[in-house]
Amino acid sequence: MRTLLVIGIGTGNPEHMTIQAIRALNTADVVFALDKGRAKADLVDLRREICTRYLTEKPYRFVEAQDPERDRNPADYGATVEAWHAARAAVYEAMIARELDPEGCGAILVWGDPSLYDSTLRIVDRILARGTLDLAVRVIPGITSVQALAAGHRIPLNRIGGPITITTGRQIAGGLPEGADATVVMLDGRPRFDHLDPDLTIYWGAFLGTPDEILVSGRLGDVAAEIGDLREAARTRHGWIMDTYLLRPPEPT
Known part of the structure; x- marks a missing residue:
């Protein structure tokens, strides 16, 4: 079974990484990220920096995909966010199926903490609910x-x-x-x-x-x-x- 780590990385300082997060990250074969475009390239660059600094115990791959667009001023906020989450779930599911071996370990690095105003765990739940992939999910908290x-x-x-x-x-x-x-x-x-x-x-x-x-x-x-x-x-x-x-x-x- 594939393992997926959802790791809180803090608010932009690589030193916000906890010892638990660093240890978990070093079990990952693949780190997944969504590219938000040139204006927010810093967000992906920080994730790369964290991997370069801390992922030292084994080879790994850093895999990116384009983050789906969403309307920032929608008439129906709830419906728009639901559709965006569904689109993100489809992107992550395709990346995991394509890039991660059946017994491999992947990681998603979440700004702040996965439990506080972040959509990643809801998106992972969508993937699990579809039943296409068998995933064991672990959550590692971060500084908010x-x-x-x-x-x-x-x-x-x-x-x-x-x-x-x-x-x-x-x-x-x-x-x-x-x-x-x-x-x-x-x-x-x-x-x-x-x-x-x-x-x-x-x-x-x-x-x-x-x-x-x-x-x-x-x-x-x-x-x-x-x-x-x-x-x-x-x-x-x-x-x-x-x-x-x-x-x-x-x-x-």
């Missing part, structure tokens, strides 16, 4: 952007005894959840803050854990414009951006 954000700002995510909400930019378009004490926002492709309380404290970070890391914190009303400017400049410079932020209401008096 949420952890890297807190480390970068040198803060705990939660206040004493307080809850943490982890959500997406799409979900706070109408404001923060009622009673939210600490809200971490991910996957916010077009952040806007004008509908939020300007007295919130924001801890924002982009390219977390890497030499290109950018960190801004302060009263939202004071730093929102600065964050917008920095974000657009970084996107223009790199061709892509991954950022995360934490919002907190003022300390209770």
Whole structure:
């Protein structure tokens, strides 16, 4: 039976790789990656760098395929994502069947951690549900952007005894959840803050854990414009951006 490793690799710093992840990676015969195009070539390049640095115990092959396109501003978000996942599953299934021996071990390197706002495990479940390939799947956790954000700002995510909400930019378009004490926002492709309380404290970070890391914190009303400017400049410079932020209401008096 083929084995498929789904390995969390952290947020862009090769040193985010855990010892468990390195040991698992060194059992892989083939590493699979999806090419997102020239603008995001850095994402594949990092995966290659990780393999070159850490996959030292046996020969391996690095196999790429074109990532299926998807509409970034769909009328029906759920249906669009479902179709994209199905297309990705078909690509991965074809790669695994073609490139991995029946008793071989393959690996998919996942940005951050496979359990948090990543589609890879859902896509693997689609492959398993089809029943065409026999796969034994192992998941190795990684450092998330949420952890890297807190480390970068040198803060705990939660206040004493307080809850943490982890959500997406799409979900706070109408404001923060009622009673939210600490809200971490991910996957916010077009952040806007004008509908939020300007007295919130924001801890924002982009390219977390890497030499290109950018960190801004302060009263939202004071730093929102600065964050917008920095974000657009970084996107223009790199061709892509991954950022995360934490919002907190003022300390209770």
